[in-house]
Amino acid sequence: MSLFEDRVSILEYFHQHGLLVSPDALNYILDRSMGPMIHRLVSDDISDAGYIDEKTVKSILRGQMKQESQDFEVYLPDIKVNSSVEDFRQMFVSRYRKLSKIISASGTMRGTQDIRNARKAGGEIKVVGMVSDISTTRNGHKRVVIEDLEDSIQAILMKSKGLADELILQDEVIGIVGNVSNGTGDPVIFANEIVRPDIPYKVIDDQKKPPVYVGSISDIHVGSKTFREAEFKSMINWLKRSEGEAADLKHLILSGDVVDGIGVYPGQEEDLEILNPLEQYEKLGEYLAEVPEDINVFVMPGNHDSVRLAEPQPAFPEKIRNAFNRNVTLLPNPYTLTLEKKRVLLYHGMSLNDMVELVPGANYESIGKAVEEILRRRHLAPKYGGKTPLIPSPNDYHVIEEVPDIFITGHIHSHYIGNYRGVRYVNSSTWQSQTDYQKMMNFSPNPSIMTVFDLNSQTSVMKKFARD
Numbered sequence: 001m002s003l004f005e006d007r008v009s010i011l012e013y014f015h016q017h018g019l020l021v022s023p024d025a026l027n028y029i030l031d032r033s034m035g036p037m038i039h040r041l042v043s044d045d046i047s048d049a050g051y052i053d054e055k056t057v058k059s060i061l062r063g064q065m066k067q068e069s070q071d072f073e074v075y076l077p078d079i080k081v082n083s084s085v086e087d088f089r090q091m092f093v094s095r096y097r098k099l100s101k102i103i104s105a106s107g108t109m110r111g112t113q114d115i116r117n118a119r120k121a122g123g124e125i126k127v128v129g130m131v132s133d134i135s136t137t138r139n140g141h142k143r144v145v146i147e148d149l150e151d152s153i154q155a156i157l158m159k160s161k162g163l164a165d166e167l168i169l170q171d172e173v174i175g176i177v178g179n180v181s182n183g184t185g186d187p188v189i190f191a192n193e194i195v196r197p198d199i200p201y202k203v204i205d206d207q208k209k210p211p212v213y214v215g216s217i218s219d220i221h222v223g224s225k226t227f228r229e230a231e232f233k234s235m236i237n238w239l240k241r242s243e244g245e246a247a248d249l250k251h252l253i254l255s256g257d258v259v260d261g262i263g264v265y266p267g268q269e270e271d272l273e274i275l276n277p278l279e280q281y282e283k284l285g286e287y288l289a290e291v292p293e294d295i296n297v298f299v300m301p302g303n304h305d306s307v308r309l310a311e312p313q314p315a316f317p318e319k320i321r322n323a324f325n326r327n328v329t330l331l332p333n334p335y336t337l338t339l340e341k342k343r344v345l346l347y348h349g350m351s352l353n354d355m356v357e358l359v360p361g362a363n364y365e366s367i368g369k370a371v372e373e374i375l376r377r378r379h380l381a382p383k384y385g386g387k388t389p390l391i392p393s394p395n396d397y398h399v400i401e402e403v404p405d406i407f408i409t410g411h412i413h414s415h416y417i418g419n420y421r422g423v424r425y426v427n428s429s430t431w432q433s434q435t436d437y438q439k440m441m442n443f444s445p446n447p448s449i450m451t452v453f454d455l456n457s458q459t460s461v462m463k464k465f466a467r468d
């Protein structure tokens with residue numbers, strides 16, 4: 001988790017440094033999720049002026065973001081870093097196309113129309129669109145506006161049909177079955193049903209094959225004073241055993257924040273055992289060199305790692321690659337890995353910060369509800385512009401195009417295993433003890449657990465490690 005994601009904490013930080021910040025500058029920082037970078041604004045030049053305006057923020061932080069992106073632009077060839085309006089438009093078009101295809105393919109949506117045609121039609125219609133506005137009517141019904149590539153239409157989700165409490169997120173793509181009324185004024189759909197891309201129920205096939213285990217760990221935070229080195233080492237020692245699950249464990253996944261990094265939040269230096277990020281990766285490389293050679297290790301970045309913050313994040317660059325042995329494979333974030341013909345979707349999980357606020361009943365200790373709402377929407381960061389910085393691309397990499405067998409996230413430092421319509425998922429545990437920030441937020445992590453999935457059956461096991 002990172003700091004400075006809300007108005008108050010950002011204002012307090014500047015106040016502590018004797019700086020005033022203009023409302024425009026503050027909005028600029030919040031809109032672009034630049035909170036974690038604001039310490040870069042507290043330089044001597046600015047402190048002398050005592051005032052931060054939007055222009056200053058743009059020139060310093062945007063320059064910084066660009067630099068970070070250009071250094072490590074190795075993800076996939078078609079990701080552009082210049083974030084023009086056109087780039088954003090293309091990303092939303094990509095999202096709409098992929099998700100509307102999935103939604104229209106469901107039986108319920110047979111006979112889907114363009115919004116333009118639906119506006120003129122009478123009686124029952126079926127449309128698919130991206131949510132561009134959500135409000136509540138005076139009578140307590142929900143009103144949403146959806147858009148496709150040409151037109152938009154409003155829909156009323158009535159209380160009497162039990163739809164007013166339906167969780168609708170800004171920018172998600174939904175199907176609506178309803179009756180259109182285009183008597184006088186703007187046409188309105190009275191919705192009968194909301195259709196999500198969702199995960200189709202699947203028959204679980206237990207292949208009765210010998211087990212092949214994949215271990216999932218996350219948020220190692222090597223380099224931090226709160227990294228639980230003894231427990232991590234005892235986990236590595238367990239991997240060397242030739243009994244129990246360890247004997248059949250063939251893959252190990254580290255889903256981001258593998259080191260603590262530096263400059264991730266103000267004053268982080270105080271919390272670090274190793275100050276140089278490259279040395280942090282070298283230290284991790286030393287531990288992983290102990291992992292038996294026949295285990296494939298997969299490492300992806302998170303928000304603490306030395307690649308750009310905005311997603312999709314590229315795999316680590318060459319100089320970090322050199323810190324690892326050959327059985328380590330570096331991956332981007334997000335990524336779908338195919339292991340033993342099973343699809344394992346990996347995502348560090350920054351959008352869980354947004355989802356936890358948007359999904360009623362979700363919280364950091366019980367993140368399952370938030371994970372399931374992501375799966376229902378077939379998108380890893382359904383709401384654009386929250387705490388999840390995204391690089392616009394003509395291909396929206398956050399759409400969950402193929403249904404995964406296993407869905408792995410981290411980032412939260414909690415631990416949660418669930419199953420949604422046959423998709424086994426885990427929010428993987430951390431290897432860092434409670435930090436001062438978490439203490440302040442009254443959050444207790446659930447550290448030092450490896451989740452072990454059998455790729456050939458529905459079994460999963462939790463292994464909690466203590467120091468040897």
Ligand SMILES: [Fe+2]
Pocket residue numbers: 001219256257302303304348410411412
């Ligand atoms: Fe994280």
